[in-house]
Amino acid sequence: MSLSLDRELAKATPVIQLRPDSHAAPEAELPMQVIRRNGTVSRFDASKISVAMTKAFLAVEGHTAAASRRVHEVVEQLTAEVVTALSRRMSEGRTFHIEDVQDQVELALMRSEHHKVARAYVLYRDERTRQRAEQEAVKPQAGPQFNVTLANGSKVPLDNARLALIANEACAGLEGVDAAAVLAETHRNLYDGISQDELALASVMAARTLVEQEPNYAYVSARLLLDKLRTEVLSYVEGTPANASQADMATRYAEYFPAYIRTGIKAELLDADLARFDLPRLAAALKPERDLSFQFLGLQTLYDRYFLHERGNRIELPQAFFMRVAMGLAVREIDREARAIEFYNLLSSFDFMASTPTLFNSGTLRPQLSSCFLTTVADDLDGIFKSVKDNALLAKYSGGLGNDWTRVRGLGAHIKGTNGESQGVVPFLKVANDTAIAVNQGGKRKGAVCAYLETWHIDIEEFLDLRKNTGDDRRRTHDMNTANWVPDLFMQRVAADGEWTLFSPDETPDLHDLYGKPFAERYAFYEAKAARGEIRVFKQVRATDLWRKMLTMLFETGHPWITFKDPCNLRSPQRHAGVIHSSNLCTEITLNTSDDETAVCNLGSINLLNHIKDGALDEIRLKNTTMTAMRILDNVIDINFYTIPEARRSNLRHRPVGLGLMGFQDALQAMRIAIASDAAVAFADTSMEAISYYAISASVNLAAERGKYPSFEGSLWSQGILPIDSIELLADARGGLDMDRSSTRDWASLRARVRTIGMRNSNVMAIAPTATISNICGVAQSIEPGYQNLYVKSNMSGDFTVVNEFLVRDLKARGLWDEVMVNDLKYFDGSVGSIDRIPDDLKALYATAFEIDSAWLIEAASRRQKWIDQAQSLNLYIANPSGKKLDALYRLAWTRGLKTTYYLRSRSATHVEKSTLKGTDGKLNAVTSVSMMSAGSTVNVSSAVTAPDLTTVMACSIDNPDCEACQ
Structure with missing residues (x-):
């Protein structure tokens, strides 16, 4: 086969004009140049890519007329993809080496699964490299002398x-x-x-x-x-x-x-x-x-x-x-x-890192340092559009938003003022969605909001469809997160295969503020009224049918997430002061909201890896970190710039903070513990118990120094009920709870100090996703399992090659780290499970998120939840999904006492590129990239009555560069 891509690309000729539907940017927007191997520079010419790829295709597939027509269409598309890929990493005046362009050509061929052509092309490149090396060996080795162009246009020697x-x-x-x-x-x-x-x-x-x-x-x-x-x-x-x-x-x-x-x-x-x-x-x-x-x-x-x-x-x-x-x-x-x-x-x-808003704004003229804001939307136009305005003001300075929409009356409900019928909650959600996009947090990251709706709301079925890509786009919210706010009674009806009744909140207004047994009693009262014809808008469905659809849409669109109303409220230290109507953008915050109070939380995370010493938790360092971190978070409340008065009122009255952790997976690997093991579950328990103990102690110390928070009296804290104790409140309401209650520390003494001295903060712990701040510290996100051991991560700064340095260290120690191993990891999408020469102990230690049963993640989360007064952003992973598996997974989360869950992750269509090119990364040189968009995958549907009926569906991508929130 005769290929000449390097020579074709190096020629300086007029740039080809691609078709208008091409993905390539216009020539005016692409001031590209190509560095030839002799150091000279030529103008980039996309037509040379087309010519070279056409030769490659025809050399492999022949020169028939039919083949030529098909090749022309394929080459045009691939050329556009290469140009787009190059333009993504281009800064002003960007110049590429010829091999950078060839790398992108190779990558495009591999992605489009033209493997024979790609293989021939790779072999050709290798042969040309060998020939050049032979030619260079007989030439004098004096290198060229380069000049550097300064900002003023003058030139100086390099x-x-x-x-x-x-x-x-x-x-x-x-x-x-x-x-x-x-x-x-x-x-x-x-x-x-x-x-x-x-x-x-x-x-x-x-x-x-x-x-x-x-x-x-x-x-x-x-x-x-x-x-x-x-x-x-x-x-x-x-x-x-x-x-x-x-x-x-x-x-x-x-x-x-x-x-x-x-x-x-x-x-x-x-x-x-x-x-x-x-x-x-x-x-x-x-x-x-x-x-x-x-x-x-x-x-x-x-x-x-x-x-x-x-x-x-x-x-x-x-x-x-x-x-x-x-x-x-x-x-x-x-x-x-x-x-x-x-x-x-x-x-x-890097022992501790404050959240992104704090890092953005601390010490500036507008120190909006808080991470999360929770609101409840009133059932009238003034209240609805005030909430939309509040969203804009809160998002402007980098706050993540959680909105409770349950009070807004449903579709078909009577409007007394106009004697008309309501269009329901969905059209207003569309407005909130578009507001989040319009107010993009000062241009630093996308506005982010999550809408919550209780499972009994008459619009719940339409709410489940909000993220679908089909249907009336005016009733879709493609950019807004959504979450189910699920009462225990619904889960009990699902377990009993019972009926479930949907209501409009204007006819059942008190359900919004009730939970536990009072909710169940009042709900039965309204069902009886509906049966007697005394309620105008209602609908009865089979609970398992609605549960099927909830899980189906969660897998198909990644939304709405599953969060549980009763555990959040029954275990809340502040249940005397109000009701939790939703969580936040990332499902880790559980604070009261009302018309007068917008809940605010102030986040930061401990880097757990930095607190592992000699294979165990470094108690002294962890205590010192926690004490200082709690002081930082408490200071945020007083320094903070509040954009709406309801947020200031709430924050100063209750003073909640959310101390979390990151680097959990790194800590496990540093201690040689596999994440899918009893030892990992035990470490989740003991590490969180330590953080909880020191965080509560720190808040007591701050109360002694600065005074207890104003709404302390009447709280669970004031009654000597700590998070470990509040488990019994949930167990009593449910009639039992399968949740571990063991402890190892002197909680009795701390309990006495809390009652006598008080707490500085109504809430002290929450585990956020840490998607960005963990990148800053160079550790795994939050409590996440390892995604892959070799992959390309995408975020707003570009694409970055990520390699598990713990794995590389172990492979080096055993003489297994070489270029073949790198290629094997790329071929098997960063997984070690399929590489025969890797020992079993390392396969267990470095098993990735989709290789483990997510039940292990739930068990570990349950152990943490007993110590946490708020919640945790818990992602779940499923490699080979089925309705039965999803049903079992989310029921387990509920029975283990979890308050919330976050994303459901499925495998994306493309992982690490299976090519021979040397991987690079970054916004400045994105040669190797990875498609993180989820693709449809057929699942095995269980015939069990409680299993969702899933067909070809999609879940949230593992690493969406636009999905950045409480970080």
């Missing part, structure tokens, strides 16, 4: 010595990495006249190409990006061009920090109160060496979305960022410098 210095610094102290390899790959992407910005990115991209071979290159990439950041920040803040190595920052940080504060205040980015701190003292406390702790995904995320910038120029370096956040959190402390340093040390060590 400083090879500094390039080598930065590469060597980036690799220092890391095993398995080689600065020479980084430099060689960097030089491959250079050309004469390269801009300063592209030069800075060239080394970053070079290191990223090596991540899948050695995970430590993720640290190398981060350090190289750090050099680009240093140049950008120091030049802008100091007003003159500046280069600084990591070694230089030992002294430069102290000089830069006061100037940064002044610059931020002058630009109206920072609160002027920060200038009143003892800046030299804080600058001396900065630890420049902690800049080296980032992996590339973490630093790139901060670079793109968190660091403050003025007119596109970043002004924050990492340690200044953490100190700015700490200063904002300590601004009302008596010895605020000491507290700021204490908070800084906790954040910059």
Whole structure:
């Protein structure tokens, strides 16, 4: 076969105009250039891709007329896909190496399953590489001399010595990495006249190409990006061009920090109160060496979305960022410098990380630091549109929203003012959906809201259909999350295969505020009224039929999630002060809402991996972390910028916080514990018990120092009922509960302190998803199992190769880590289960989310739930779904006393790309990417009466780059 893709791509000819329906961007939007192997630059020409691929197809499939017509259509589509893929990673003036383009061609062929053509193409590339190597071996080795184009247009010779210095610094102290390899790959992407910005990115991209071979290159990439950041920040803040190595920052940080504060205040980015701190003292406390702790995904995320910038120029370096956040959190402390340093040390060590809104806004002019807001929507136009307006105001500064819509009357209900009939709740949900998109949290991330509806609402069946891609689009909410708020009585009717009656809330208004036995009694009363014809709008259905549809739509669309009303209310410490009508955007917050109070929660998460020492939980470090973290979260309440008065009133009256955790999977692997094991369940229990004990103790200490929260009297806390005790309240209401009650600590003494001294916070614990802050810290999200051991993660900063460094360490120790293993992991979608040469103990330890039974996740969550006064964002995974499995899974969650569940995850259509190309990642060089969109998969439908009838359906994708919330 004769192929000449490299030569075709390198020729400079007019750019082909693709058809209007092509996915490729117009030429005016694609200022691409291609670096040839001799270092010269040519204008990118998409037509050369078409020509080369056509030759490849015809060489494999023949030259018949029919084949030619089909090949023409396929090639046109594939060419468009390649151009789109390249444009995704393009920054201004982006230039690609010819092999980058060829990598995308290979990837497009593999994705489209033209395996024979792809295989022939791969073999051709290998052969051409060998030929070039032979030719180069007989040539003189003197390399080209390049010039660099400065911002003012002038050119200076490339400083090879500094390039080598930065590469060597980036690799220092890391095993398995080689600065020479980084430099060689960097030089491959250079050309004469390269801009300063592209030069800075060239080394970053070079290191990223090596991540899948050695995970430590993720640290190398981060350090190289750090050099680009240093140049950008120091030049802008100091007003003159500046280069600084990591070694230089030992002294430069102290000089830069006061100037940064002044610059931020002058630009109206920072609160002027920060200038009143003892800046030299804080600058001396900065630890420049902690800049080296980032992996590339973490630093790139901060670079793109968190660091403050003025007119596109970043002004924050990492340690200044953490100190700015700490200063904002300590601004009302008596010895605020000491507290700021204490908070800084906790954040910059990654022992604890505050939530995204806190990181975004602490120390700024609008310090909206809270994560979650919960509202209840009234049943009138003023109330409905006030709630929509409140959503917009709360979302503007990065808050995630949970709305309870159960009070809004249903379809067909009477409207007294107009003597007409209601259109139900769905049209208003559409308005809320569009508002969330319009108000995109300051351009930093998409607005995010979740609507909740109780299972007895007459519109529940339409509510279940909201996320479908078929039907009347005016009654669909494609961008809004939805969740079922399920009373225990419904689950009991499902178990008994009984009838279930749907009502409109204008005729049954008190059901909204009732739970437990009072709800069951009042519900039966309304059913009797309906039977007598005394209720106008109602519908009777078989409970198991509605349960089938709930689970079917959950699997088909990923929504609505399943959350349980009664456990949330019966175990709530604040049941004396109101009712919990919904959870939040991510199902971990359970707080009261009313017309007068919008519930607010303030989140942060402990990095559990950092608290494992010698294979066990480091109690001293965990206690210290928890005590400081609780002080930080309590400070948020007083410092916070409130956009609506109902949020301020609620937060100051109850002072709830949500201390959670992340890195649970990493901690297990550090202790050599498989997640699907009794030992993992036991560790979930003991680790959460420790966090609970220290968090409650910290709140008592704060109460002694600052006073108990205003609504303390009458709470479960005031009665000496702690989370471990409130289990009995749920058990009594249900007539029994299959939930573990064991404990290991001195709860009696703490219980006495709580009653005598009080609590500073009405609620202290909640486990959020931590989707972004765990990336910053370089650990697994929240309580999640490992998704894959080698995969490409997508988020708003781009696509990133992620490799399980624990697995690589173990494989190296056993002499099993090599290029063949990398290819095997890619072929088997990051799973070790199908790779014969991996020992069974490692297969168990590194089993991925879809290889384990999600029942293990529920058992571990149940053990945690007994210690938590709120809830946890619990994702469930199902590899080979069936109605019977889903039914069993969600019934188990209910019987084990869980308050909420979150996403149901299914396998996506495409995982790690099965190609021979060297994987790269990132917004700047997205050569390898992965489709994370779920695809339909046929399931085996159980004939059991309680099993949902599932056909070809889809669940939520595992790693939606737009799905970022309580982080």
